[in-house]
Amino acid sequence: MSQDRTLPRVTVCGLGYVGLSVAVAAHDAGYAVTAYDVDEGVLARLKRGNPGISNVSPEQLVALTEDPATVMTNDLDQSPIGDVAVVCVPTPLTPGGAPDTSAIVDAARALGARIGPGTLVTLESTTWPGTTEELFAPLLAQSSGMDAGTGFNVAFSPERIDPGNHTHTFTTTPKVVGGLTARCTERAAAFYRSLGVPVVVAAGTREAEMSKLLENTYRFVNISFVNEFAAVCDAMDIDAMDAIRCASSKPFGFTPFTPSAGVGGHCIPVDPFYLTHKADEVGAATSMIAAADAVNRSVPEAIAEQVLDHLRSAGLLPGAKVLLCGVSYKPDVADLRMTPAIGVVRALRARGVEPSFIDPFVPEFVVDDVPVAPWSGGTADVAVVLQKHEGAPPPAELAHAVYDPTGARRPIRTPGLRRVP
Structure with missing residues (x-):
């Protein structure tokens, strides 16, 4: 698409799987882009042409980074913010399990000191209902010296990126948009529509925030x-x-x-x-939610117990060879963030079993600072299917028995044996 530089500049704060997708979509729509991230390592990787996510191709990334109008920076003073700023920073949990909105706070303070009258600022980071109105907008106002909603516009539009999904992409998945005021909503909706994204208008920022949760x-x-x-x-x-x-x-x-x-x-x-x-x-x-959390936390332990019961009944302890097939958190991606494979490794180690792993997307898997050995060939006693990747070796070819908690072979199966007692 031709790059019409009469259109305004868009600043994207945070260049992870969400922010990079926004930056590429804005560039493809003809906007000049300021791509901002505090992590110099992320910027260096992107400048090398490695997007690090499957939803953005190397070709799209190169088109973005090599455009003379694009500014890749970890210093917002190196480029004007422009007419629109989109905040796509991470919102994890603290070690104690509470929401960690520190990155939102940092982004609001950094942007607030640099935005001008009429700037539209949208927040895409998943967060608790009320964050935009009670935390984000006041910080922007405090740092800018302008009133939120009149001096500048603020809206919340939750990200809906699905890593590895090439059917429902950033531009084909509807964007929910809720503004601080009617004018804020109108401007945010117009911006996302200019990227070619269908828009669903929420009653306000809290409804948009709650929809994501x-x-x-x-x-x-x-x-x-x-x-x-x-x-x-x-x-x-x-x-x-x-x-x-x-x-x-x-x-x-x-x-x-x-x-x-x-x-x-x-x-x-x-x-x-x-x-x-x-x-x-x-x-x-x-x-x-509390009950669901208890069930979800129990699954890796239950998997380890199933494997241990089989190994014990088959007389394969100690020294059993257990192979984990697929350790990323979803099929056909390399993302290890909070993958359930971590809990399975911990549970097996706690029972004296050190597994190995095979995953065509993951060259190295470390749990609690201790590497999990990659599969070195031969035949394992049990292959545990944690994730099914397209084109990955069938686990039945790698082990004497297969345990597939993802559905196909839930009980551990061996030739001629339907269920291990």
Whole structure:
């Protein structure tokens, strides 16, 4: 697409899987882009042409970085902010499990000191309801000396990037937009539409913030339910996947989820606790989230127990060879953030079993500062399928027995043996 530099400049704060996608979309739409990240290592990698995520191609990245109008920087004083600033910084949990919005605070202070009258600032980072109105906008106002909503515009538009998904992309997935005022909403909606993105207008910033927490808490709860359901099916010698297949034929009132090794990634294990944080403040109960959390946390332990029971009954302890097949948090990506494989490794190690791993996307896997050995060939006693990558070796070719908590072989199977006693 031709680069029409009559369009305004967009500054993107945070160049992870969300921010980089926004920066590329803005560039492809003809905007001049300031790509800002505090991590010099991230900037260096991007300048080498390595996007680090599957949703942005090296060709798209090179087109962005080699454009003379693009500024890649870790210093906002090196480039004008422009007419629009988009904040895509991480919002993890603290070690104690509380929301960590420190990156939002830092971004607001940095931008507030540099924005001009009429600048639109949108926040895409997942956070607790009220953050935009109670924290983000006041910090921008304090640093800029202008009033939020009149001197400058503020909106919340939750990210919906799905790493590895090439069907539902940044530009094809609707963007929810909620502004501090009607004018803020109008400007933010117009900006995202200019990127070619469908827009859904929320009643305000809190509704937009809550919509994101609803989406991911919905997945969190249903993942826990289907894993518990599969365990019940195992105990009753029922094919869980066939039951799910049959239920999925209902054209209304049912959305299928499939068993897994647990929850992982940057959002699903984190976002529900931004909701419980705010719910606790107002005295609202979130007992279902707490119950789902207990189930999700139990899955890696249950996997380790299944493996240990098999090894013990087969007389393979000590010295058993256990191979973990696929250790990233979802298929066909290299992302290890909060992958359930970490919990499986910890549980196996606690029981005296040191596993190895195979994953075509992950060259190195370290848990608690101790590397997990890559598979060196030969045949393992048990292959545990934690993630199915396209084109990865079938686990049955790598081991004498297979345990697949993702659905196909939930009980550990060996030739001629349906279920290990």
